[in-house]
Amino acid sequence: MRLSRGITVLMFVLALAGQLPAEGMQEVGSDQETITVTDFLGREVVVPANVERVATLGTFMNYGIVVAIGAKDMIVGTSTVLAGMYASTVPDIMSLPTVAVSGMGDVDYEQVFELGVDLVIVDPTTFGDGTIATNLEPEIAVYVADVRGPAEFVEEVSKLGLILNREDEAATFLQWYQEHMDSVISVTDSLVDEDRPKVFSYYGGEWGVAEGPPFGTYGSASTTGNSILDLAGGQSITVNLPGEFIALDAESVIEQDPDFIIREVYSWNNLPIMGFGIDDTAAASNHRDVIMGQDAFLLSTAVQNDELHLLYGDVAQGFWFVGLTFYAKMLHPDLFPDLDPEAIFQDFLTKFLESDYDVSANGVFVYPAF
Amino acid sequence: MASSTERIDALRNQNRRLKEAYQRQRLRKRLFVIVLVPIVLALIGSAISFGSADISFFDVYRVIFTRVFAGDSAEPVTRAHIIVWRLRLPRVMMGVIAGIALGSSGAVMQVVLRNPLADPYMLGISSAAAFGASLAIVLGIGVFGGTYLVIGNAFVFSLVSSGLILALSARRNASPEVMLLTGLALLFFFQAITTIIQYFGESDAVRAAVFWAVGDLGRVDWTMVAICAAVVVVGASLLIWKSGDLNVMSTGDASAKSLGINVGGTRVFTMIVCTVMVATIVSFTGTIGFVGLVAPHLVRMMIGADNRILVPASGLVGALLLVLADTVARTIVSPVILPVGAVTAFLGVPLFVYLIMRRKGGFA
Numbered sequence: 001m002r003l004s005r006g007i008t009v010l011m012f013v014l015a016l017a018g019q020l021p022a023e024g025m026q027e028v029g030s031d032q033e034t035i036t037v038t039d040f041l042g043r044e045v046v047v048p049a050n051v052e053r054v055a056t057l058g059t060f061m062n063y064g065i066v067v068a069i070g071a072k073d074m075i076v077g078t079s080t081v082l083a084g085m086y087a088s089t090v091p092d093i094m095s096l097p098t099v100a101v102s103g104m105g106d107v108d109y110e111q112v113f114e115l116g117v118d119l120v121i122v123d124p125t126t127f128g129d130g131t132i133a134t135n136l137e138p139e140i141a142v143y144v145a146d147v148r149g150p151a152e153f154v155e156e157v158s159k160l161g162l163i164l165n166r167e168d169e170a171a172t173f174l175q176w177y178q179e180h181m182d183s184v185i186s187v188t189d190s191l192v193d194e195d196r197p198k199v200f201s202y203y204g205g206e207w208g209v210a211e212g213p214p215f216g217t218y219g220s221a222s223t224t225g226n227s228i229l230d231l232a233g234g235q236s237i238t239v240n241l242p243g244e245f246i247a248l249d250a251e252s253v254i255e256q257d258p259d260f261i262i263r264e265v266y267s268w269n270n271l272p273i274m275g276f277g278i279d280d281t282a283a284a285s286n287h288r289d290v291i292m293g294q295d296a297f298l299l300s301t302a303v304q305n306d307e308l309h310l311l312y313g314d315v316a317q318g319f320w321f322v323g324l325t326f327y328a329k330m331l332h333p334d335l336f337p338d339l340d341p342e343a344i345f346q347d348f349l350t351k352f353l354e355s356d357y358d359v360s361a362n363g364v365f366v367y368p369a370f
Numbered sequence: 371m372a373s374s375t376e377r378i379d380a381l382r383n384q385n386r387r388l389k390e391a392y393q394r395q396r397l398r399k400r401l402f403v404i405v406l407v408p409i410v411l412a413l414i415g416s417a418i419s420f421g422s423a424d425i426s427f428f429d430v431y432r433v434i435f436t437r438v439f440a441g442d443s444a445e446p447v448t449r450a451h452i453i454v455w456r457l458r459l460p461r462v463m464m465g466v467i468a469g470i471a472l473g474s475s476g477a478v479m480q481v482v483l484r485n486p487l488a489d490p491y492m493l494g495i496s497s498a499a500a501f502g503a504s505l506a507i508v509l510g511i512g513v514f515g516g517t518y519l520v521i522g523n524a525f526v527f528s529l530v531s532s533g534l535i536l537a538l539s540a541r542r543n544a545s546p547e548v549m550l551l552t553g554l555a556l557l558f559f560f561q562a563i564t565t566i567i568q569y570f571g572e573s574d575a576v577r578a579a580v581f582w583a584v585g586d587l588g589r590v591d592w593t594m595v596a597i598c599a600a601v602v603v604v605g606a607s608l609l610i611w612k613s614g615d616l617n618v619m620s621t622g623d624a625s626a627k628s629l630g631i632n633v634g635g636t637r638v639f640t641m642i643v644c645t646v647m648v649a650t651i652v653s654f655t656g657t658i659g660f661v662g663l664v665a666p667h668l669v670r671m672m673i674g675a676d677n678r679i680l681v682p683a684s685g686l687v688g689a690l691l692l693v694l695a696d697t698v699a700r701t702i703v704s705p706v707i708l709p710v711g712a713v714t715a716f717l718g719v720p721l722f723v724y725l726i727m728r729r730k731g732g733f734a
Contacts, residue, residue, distance in 0.1 A: 204578075247707045252705030254449055255422065
């Protein structure tokens, strides 16, 4: 774990110095009409050298990163889940055709061809068994990118910058990213285990929309969940448990007695209490009171010390590098007196998503507020 | 050549032997149920001693005895109290109640529908409940709000499905064939709508809806246990009360009618009782399969098809299976919890297959 933090820091330093090699890329063909790129899954993908029309599918940040590196105009199709996630911040997405339906991961292949797409960008989960590539390639390149966590982020964004001919913009975004990541990691990296509070982060009841138990949380195979907590200077109580998304027994939470409990609240919970469309904190406050009364949490150090926080899921796990600053501020307010996660969030939305959304006036993303 | 007196004596002896054999068999069947009760109690006693938290056997029972005999205020809210009284015990008790409901309903369904494959979900209860839950989880639409959003939807749609089937079959003399076929049709209908809802849902919400349908005992508290217990005690008692009529109906509708049984009425009545019981359980736990199908067969293979014994014994065997499976589900990879529905089948199938292989007769 400490080693991975060290590697991440090294990656940022290299990226800042502009020395990060874009691994797995080579140009082929004398006319340079195509380039061959090794994607996240190790597939050799032949991509047009001048990509003009892109479809971004899957969950979370694929769309956001393509927009952040200045390639928004290339996007001609997306998926329903991305449309939902970005409806408030990048309303333009709502006018794009949705070529994939979330949930089942099904793609409207005919529409992808109809739209004249050059390149489809998907995350590994949506790519699944490769049916998308089987149906679209070689006519349309299918590139798998994983920008869901810190491990490969710099590499992945660099490659997207090269593929989409937005290398300068990608470098600018990565510099911003590195600056904020480093502002946290440079402080937390030196924390010894005793200084790292035990954290239980969960996204509700595993089997249903209720709060649990059992609690839906992250195991060791999670891409983002526990690694963000580690980078933020905490220790997840579930980091060593097998699996990616797991159902945790309430007894275990009582046994481990976390110092912090963080409930990720997603709009799909049908809990209209947090997010872009909510401006009143009353519902979040009520919900927090309900969680505080949970049998599993009642006697915990976290509840006794009033350290139970609600964090909007699309910030916690979606815009995870922004989420990192929220986590760091929650876990170590004394170490980060000047850190302003809301301002960083606003900066990202304004600079890179070119969004007019004002997070200081609208939305509830963390409760209690800092 | 034997005289008529000797022949009459021989017949009397044969009759006496038959009577003794019948009484022995009846005693064996009753003993089976009597023995099952302490086994279930012992299993409950063991199940509450296991969990991911390290609590001694003594502490577990100290908490329970203090709570039971000294009341609410005697036991301070401690870690052991929360784990044993608020988390483990309601879960185990719900396993017992759900097992009784599913097992006894399964036994009755198999007789009433004259189909060995019948289970408590035969009238589309599980698919209708899953539809109601998906409606709540994925789209946020519900009959009730708050805590009872999902539970209420699952319950109401279960009843709608079963009510529709019973109403349609009542127009065709409540025949088992009509019940089965309309049940299957509605099962596919609700599955199809659920798929369409989930198709357009966000992946995480769909995942939650799918997990809901798998079934789990961990989402219950004492209030839910009390609601389910009340329904199941009344329901199971009614099924046992009607089990004598079910014995007669096993010989065929015509002969049952000739003996004065209201076949259609009994069929609809028992189906309503089963539906209300199972719909209540499903609403709180999700769909826990296999128990309702297998428990009656296990009992039938061991003690025969007398419904007066079969119905209560199936309930107890159902409780046994479910509590055992749940204990495994929450301890085998502790503290990660496995869905009890999956574990139930995993544990029960080998036993079931073994008994099928040993069995000589059919399944009628």
